[in-house]
Amino acid sequence: MSARADFIIDVLSREFGELMALDPAAFRRKFRKMAASPFAFYRGSASLFYADLTGGFADDRFLDAQTSRVWIHGDLHAENFGTYMNSSGVLVFNVNDFDEAYVGPFSWDLKRFSASLALIGYQKALSDDNITALVKAFAQSYLIELRAIATGGDDAIGSITLETADGVLRRVLQEARLNTRVDLLAGQTTIDDYERRFSLADGVFEVDEATGSLVQAAFDDYLGTLPEQSRPLATKIKDIKLRKGVGIGSAGLPSYNLLLEGHTQALENDVIIYMKQAQVPAVARWIDDERVKAYFKHQGHRTAESQHALQAHADPWVGYTTLNGIGQLVAEVSPYAADLDWADVNEPDELLGVITDLGRAVARMHSVADDESTHDLVDFSTEETIVAAVDKDEKGFVDHLVEFAHRYGDQAREDHQDFVDVFRNGRLPGL
Numbered sequence: 189m190s191a192r193a194d195f196i197i198d199v200l201s202r203e204f205g206e207l208m209a210l211d212p213a214a215f216r217r218k219f220r221k222m223a224a225s226p227f228a229f230y231r232g233s234a235s236l237f238y239a240d241l242t243g244g245f246a247d248d249r250f251l252d253a254q255t256s257r258v259w260i261h262g263d264l265h266a267e268n269f270g271t272y273m274n275s276s277g278v279l280v281f282n283v284n285d286f287d288e289a290y291v292g293p294f295s296w297d298l299k300r301f302s303a304s305l306a307l308i309g310y311q312k313a314l315s316d317d318n319i320t321a322l323v324k325a326f327a328q329s330y331l332i333e334l335r336a337i338a339t340g341g342d343d344a345i346g347s348i349t350l351e352t353a354d355g356v357l358r359r360v361l362q363e364a365r366l367n368t369r370v371d372l373l374a375g376q377t378t379i380d381d382y383e384r385r386f387s388l389a390d391g392v393f394e395v396d397e398a399t400g401s402l403v404q405a406a407f408d409d410y411l412g413t414l415p416e417q418s419r420p421l422a423t424k425i426k427d428i429k430l431r432k433g434v435g436i437g438s439a440g441l442p443s444y445n446l447l448l449e450g451h452t453q454a455l456e457n458d459v460i461i462y463m464k465q466a467q468v469p470a471v472a473r474w475i476d477d478e479r480v481k482a483y484f485k486h487q488g489h490r491t492a493e494s495q496h497a498l499q500a501h502a503d504p505w506v507g508y509t510t511l512n513g514i515g516q517l518v519a520e521v522s523p524y525a526a527d528l529d530w531a532d533v534n535e536p537d538e539l540l541g542v543i544t545d546l547g548r549a550v551a552r553m554h555s556v557a558d559d560e561s562t563h564d565l566v567d568f569s570t571e572e573t574i575v576a577a578v579d580k581d582e583k584g585f586v587d588h589l590v591e592f593a594h595r596y597g598d599q600a601r602e603d604h605q606d607f608v609d610v611f612r613n614g615r616l617p618g619l
Contacts, residue, residue, distance in 0.1 A: 226307050303593050
């Protein structure tokens with residue numbers, strides 16, 4: 189077995205070792221999903237990516253003290269985009285899933301996304317030239333939008349909504365618009381004796397009275413983290429169930445779903461929120477900045493603050509609390525969430541249009557969390573600082589992302605094969 193395989197074992201064991209010991213079955217499911225394809229492996233191995241960015245793939249030529257200290261998504265791959273209903277009641281297509289967000293180098297987001305493009309392009313049997321064109325389109329649209337925001341002119345296109353989207357992304361928004369709260373409730377609940385309760389299903393478990401009381405107390409504390417002027421009206425808990433995460437990113441983590449009575453007694457207005465244990469983000473293990481680390485009360489606080497920092501008009505339900513002393517993220521299970529399905533986007537021209545829009549979305553995300561926000565971790569204009577750094581050699585920056593995408597895409601495909609061999613031969617400790 190190669191030295192690279194040993195390195196993969198070491199990184200994954202350090203990242204997941206404690207959780208694997210608590211729930212090895214959940215991690216066997218997680219790792220089997222990661223074994224399905226190089227992209228699935230890449231999605232689940234952010235810790236390996238950042239170990240490489242601070243090791244053999246390190247290159248900081250476009251980073252300085254400020255551009256290394258902006259709010260970043262932390263896991264910006266191609267499948268972390270979708271729709272949400274913002275606090276103004278507008279459907280938006282944007283970056284989602286902020287569980288890994290932190291403060292760090294802006295280019296790490298761009299590199300993680302670019303390498304994911306190379307993997308998706310290879311999976312769709314696109315040529316290297318096609319992949320190069322996609323990465324260039326992403327980088328250039330990111331810079332065009334960021335520059336327009338920095339200059340404050342009318343050239344910035346703005347949020348991707350039903351009014352501004354076309355093609356594939358408009359179709360995703362239209363499909364999300366067809367979703368209803370009634371359908372969401374019908375899929376997760378039943379009505380018994382004229383009252384709504386959660387249905388029991390795979391991965392859904394009853395909660396005993398003592399645990400229910402602890403969750404209720406944590407919920408009461410959570411309400412205090414929401415802005416008073418926008419605090420939701422639904423605050424009465426009707427039912428609580430435990431869900432155990434089985435996805436690539438949530439293996440072994442307990443999560444509670446709470447059914448709340450809506451703003452009227454009509455049962456179709458009930459609301460589902462989740463209270464999920466938050467973890468240390470993979471990127472944080474590779475950033476040595478005590479001021480950032482000390483800013484957050486716990487990981488639930490970090491996740492909620494990050495989402496508010498990176499998402500304009502964020503979901504009004506996003507907040508945080510603690511349960512048994514462990515930080516929790518709280519947010520709504522939204523009926524209006526719809527992800528971009530890459531299986532429906534295959535031809536280079538169609539992909540090019542989508543990628544260009546995603547570049548804009550990432551630029552807006554990076555520009556939100558600066559001196560105009562309420563967060564004092566980043567007290568300068570991120571868009572102006574990033575533009576100034578890249579403008580010294582824009583072509584070099586774009587070419588740098590292209591080269592990285594191809595190089596790391598190749599590495600990830602090799603790593604996937606090593607991972608499969610390691611896993612199937614029982615070399616991952618505890619599994």
